[in-house]
Amino acid sequence: MxxxxxxxxxxxxxxxxxxxxxxxxxxxxxxxxxxxxxxxxxxxxxxxxxxxxxxxxxxxxxxxxxxxxxxxxxxxxxxxxxxxxxxxxLPYAEAYEQMAFYNEFAAGGEGGGELARYAEMLRPAQRLTPAGRSQFPEPRELWIDAVYDAAAQMDCYRHLAPVQDRVILQLGGKGLHAVKFLLAGAKEAWVLTPMLQEARWAVAFAEMMGVSAGLHCIVGIAEELPIADATVDGVYAGGTVHHIVTEVAFPEVRRVLKPGGAFAAADPWRTPWYTIGTRVFGKREPSVYCRPLDAARVAPLKSTFPNGRRLHHGAFTRYLLLVLTKFGLESSLRTAWALNRIDDAVASVLGMRRLGSSVALLATRE
Ligand SMILES: C[S@@+](CC[C@H](N)C(=O)[O-])C[C@H]1O[C@@H](n2cnc3c(N)ncnc32)[C@H](O)[C@@H]1O
Incomplete structure (x- = not known):
């Protein structure tokens, strides 16, 4: 229990x-x-x-x-x-509309196959010494899983590190990150998701990786966090913020963080490529609530956390790589990472970083 x-x-x-x-x-x-x-x-x-x-x-x-x-x-x-x-x-509309979809995804098929794949990827983390754990999120080949959002995920993990002896909350999703935080030495990791099957996936994965004693799962939504004030050291959201009502959820995140606690989220950003791409190729998820972030939706980050900031990645190559996946051409993490490095460097010189469709939102509770 x-x-x-x-x-x-x-x-x-x-x-x-x-x-x-x-x-x-x-x-x-x-x-x-x-x-x-x-x-x-x-x-x-x-x-x-x-x-x-x-x-x-x-x-x-x-x-x-x-x-x-x-x-x-x-x-x-x-x-x-x-x-x-x-x-x-709102705020429950999206969670209920999407429950069947995400529960089914997490319960079987691809969701089930992922368990074995991620277990294989994180196997070396089980053998880390305390010194090795303290290097989290390096080496990135071990910890980073989001091929097309690797740079944003790295920004987020760096912002949350070190996680040793800390209490970290994963907001939304199946619990992969919570298990990583435990493997990197976190004292406790919590997974909060509106989808019961995602929480079950987290329990199964933590058991597989031998860290279930530190994992706690709850079914809930980010807009009404069922967690007491100032109780967690870090909050990580991967691909979740673009599903939530930010003006309600961000103050909730701030409320549960201890002073000095960190918030980090990796999410898609709305760019002209998105508008063109979804017209030509369609949306990956059918929900009306699932929309890439834009300046208006992220504005509550700054009003909630005065030090909140946003880092963009992949202005020219990310959508291209995503479109290639539609034709069965998946990139490796190594290739996507290298392309992203060049992309970010060129976009910085041209002053076009804000066209990057992968963003990291970072903030610290003062
Ligand atoms: C595109 S998926 C991101 C999956 C994630 N990358 C993972 O680790 O499994 C969107 C996620 O948003 C989460 N979500 C949707 N509405 C939410 C809400 N109101 N509060 C918290 N999480 C929510 C769901 O758990 C869902 O898995």
């Missing part, structure tokens, strides 16, 4: 504690809160044998396979006739 000491109600931020459902029921049994909204693609998590009961005793959250489901629409309430939760509205 997950360490629950830092978990709070996503809606009210009151503390939560694990109890058997019978104890939480008392004289007024808990029932799933009604949900409404066109985008519901998942079953209710419903009543589970163990729940997380809120301090005021009015509300509890389901726990499935030891993973707390801290989504406000999955709340168990005392009164079945209480107002239905609209999951077709």
């Amino acid at each position: 997950a360490d629950t000491s830092i978990l709070v109600c996503p809606a009210t931020k009151q503390p939560l504690r694990l109890v058997p459902i019978e104890e939480a029921d008392g004289a007024r049994p808990l029932v799933p809160r009604a949900r409404t909204g066109g985008g519901v693609t998942s079953e209710h998590a419903g009543r589970t044998p163990i729940v997380m009961l809120r301090a005021d005793g009015e509300v509890a959250y389901p726990v499935i396979d030891g993973i707390p489901i801290l989504l406000a629409p999955e709340m168990l309430v005392r009164d079945a006739s209480s107002a239905a939760y609209d999951v077709g509205a």
Whole structure:
């Protein structure tokens, strides 16, 4: 069972504690809160044998396979006739619309095959000495996995390093990064994702890599973090920020970071190539919410973290390489990295770095 000491109600931020459902029921049994909204693609998590009961005793959250489901629409309430939760509205709309897609992806097929591939890649990290772990994120051949966003991922990992003895939260995704942080010596790594199957993928991968004791998974959204104030040393988001409501999520990230804590995100950036490319080749993901970042969506970084900054990469070559993948031509990390180095150097000379479609967002809580 997950360490629950830092978990709070996503809606009210009151503390939560694990109890058997019978104890939480008392004289007024808990029932799933009604949900409404066109985008519901998942079953209710419903009543589970163990729940997380809120301090005021009015509300509890389901726990499935030891993973707390801290989504406000999955709340168990005392009164079945209480107002239905609209999951077709922000901030839950995208998470619910995409649940079936991401759960299916993480549960089987390509999602399952990835486990073995990443395990193979990270095998040498299991043998690192403390001195080797302290070099994270070097060597990059060991730690970097995002071929077309390698430079942005490197910026992010460098910003979070050193991770030894720290508590790091991975925001969104299947938990690959959380496991890397544990292999690099983090004390604890948390994975927060709206998708239960992604959390399960993280548990399976941490077990495979022998670091499951330090891993904690929660189902939740970035816009309503179910985590207590000032409890984590670093937050990493890989390909997640362009899915979230930044003006709501960034202040939440700041709230959970300890003073001096670091936030780093690697994401796609909207450039003219994107507009042309999606017209010709279509979008990789069908969601209306999945949109590359632009200046307006990233503006809350600066208003939340005065030291927030953005680094662009791959102005000329990234989309080209991505288009080639449509024709079965995958680049190796080494090739993509080398091309990106040249690309960034040329773009810097021409003053065109801001055309780079891969960005790292970096900030530190003052
Ligand atoms: C394009 S995928 C990025 C996958 C990621 N690179 C990984 O490591 O698996 C987008 C991710 O955004 C996450 N996501 C979507 N809406 C979210 C929200 N409101 N809060 C947190 N994560 C969210 C999902 O977990 C999903 O895996």
